[in-house]
Amino acid sequence: GENVEQHPSTLSVQEGDSAVIKCTYSDSASNYFPWYKQELGKGPQLIIDIRSNVGEKKDQRIAVTLNKTAKHFSLHITETQPEDSAVYFCAASRGSGGGADGLTFGKGTHLIIQP
């Protein structure tokens, strides 16, 4: 089955700096890669996603890149703000179903924005 590795487990950056979280996946058939943000006491919330036919996607201060050959994808947050502090999870579809049979998640990155 799919296996998703996520690094780092904890990331501390100064407010205004950029943050990068990296993930690798094992199943070359996976075709959908979402990123979720989880705040304390809440469920994960989708913040951005990318499909395997796209190399990069941007939405305001966040961007995701995908390298299918190397089987890795990354989340980039620019101009970080205090409200960006949270746990971030990457995920990959289980096979080529685009997520119809669910997602496999990385173990999460605790992002801390230092004032």
Add this chain to the structure above:
Amino acid sequence: EAQVTQNPRYLITVTGKKLTVTCSQNMNHEYMSWYRQDPGLGLRQIYYSMNVEVTDKGDVPEGYKVSRKEKRNFPLILESPSPNQTSLYFCASSGKGYYGYTFGSGTRLTVV
């Protein structure tokens, strides 16, 4: 408001006492899944459903059952809970062709 609703939010129970965690979505989504979240292990899939009466095992199905008799509901059943099922549980749903999953607020279960 489009949402996934789980109940209860918190539950403390004793070993062996059957329980059900309910999940309901109001978005007419075909796909639904259950996950458990444990410190250091991230989110792991328990069961998923691609449509009514279609369910299948995820990565950690032992000790759990599900049913999908109606499109909107996907209850998680623990027939004989054990302490190692103490965890934070999330239900999620997604529409066909959309790919993005919406998560519920979670159910924190403690089995003593």
